[in-house]
Amino acid sequence: MNDQYCEPARETVTETKVRKSLFIAHVCICRDETEARERIRGISSEHRQANHNCWAYRVGTLKREEYFSDDGEPAGTAGKPILGAILRQELTNVLVVVTRYFGGIKLGVRGLIEAYGKAASEGITASGKISLRAxxxxxxxxxxxxxxxxxxxxxxxxxxxxxxxxxxxxxxxxxxxxxxxxxxxxxxxxxxxxxxxxxxxxxxxx
Known part of the structure; x- marks a missing residue:
């Protein structure tokens, strides 16, 4: 039985600007769905003036649970790329919320996918990761x-x-x-x- 897994080493908040839109990536350590949902509500409340608070999380050490949300962005352009950034790093017990403040220039479907994926990846890189054992x-x-x-x-x-x-x-x-x-x-x-x-x-x- 492989009991090893990776989670973020620390929580971080990073900012990325894409064509005048500001993307803020919040990387949080959450070990169950209840905790992840509470953090989503807290960040969304803190940034209630933002256009979107899109997110994805993956929790669990043996049985993994994964969910994501586009929060009003076109389907598949936000939550899925955020989750993709998590999966590429093989992380669990992590929530990434990417807050977007619209800068007045539309990015299009491809632009949104790239922007959300980039913001999430930069946040995860800043957090680092540690290897643990269940x-x-x-x-x-x-x-x-x-x-x-x-x-x-x-x-x-x-x-x-x-x-x-x-x-x-x-x-x-x-x-x-x-x-x-x-x-x-x-x-x-x-x-x-x-x-x-x-x-x-x-x-x-x-």
Missing amino acids: RTGYEIWMPYDMVKLVERLLDTCDTGGDFRSSEYGEYVTVKCAVPLECSESVEKTFEEWKNSRRINGWKKAG
């Missing part, structure tokens, strides 16, 4: 003498640093986020340890 969360309870063994297991599957934390009480509780590629083997090991009473228990966590 993960499953776990919580494990264990006696103190099992801590190093559990940590060694997690270290072998890229689950250290920010992806792991420990709480110490009567028992040790480890919370971690394991790459999906490793989840099956990790769960099998946890279950074996539980059955042999080497750990107190484990569960998937949100």
Whole structure:
């Protein structure tokens, strides 16, 4: 299972002028449709005086959802080229809203497609991108003498640093986020340890 994906490294706002029209590209990091729709409403409200607020988003790490809108521009001239810019960079968890303030010169169908695609591409380039891994969360309870063994297991599957934390009480509780590629083997090991009473228990966590 390939658990790797890319999303924007940062949120940006960039401006592009095409034949006196101003195109403002807002690149936002959104990890679900609800968040994307809220950001669209916010940007559209902020730029309510603009002629158009066209957009496209792609969200999800395993199952991807894609939507776009021309917001009154001729069909296929705005939302689709914006989505095309997202797909060319193989991004997910991204929303791009391109706001247009009309400059008085009509661009035509081809001109609009090129202008919206260019604005979106420049915004995405300015945002950069980072490669991440989809993960499953776990919580494990264990006696103190099992801590190093559990940590060694997690270290072998890229689950250290920010992806792991420990709480110490009567028992040790480890919370971690394991790459999906490793989840099956990790769960099998946890279950074996539980059955042999080497750990107190484990569960998937949100």
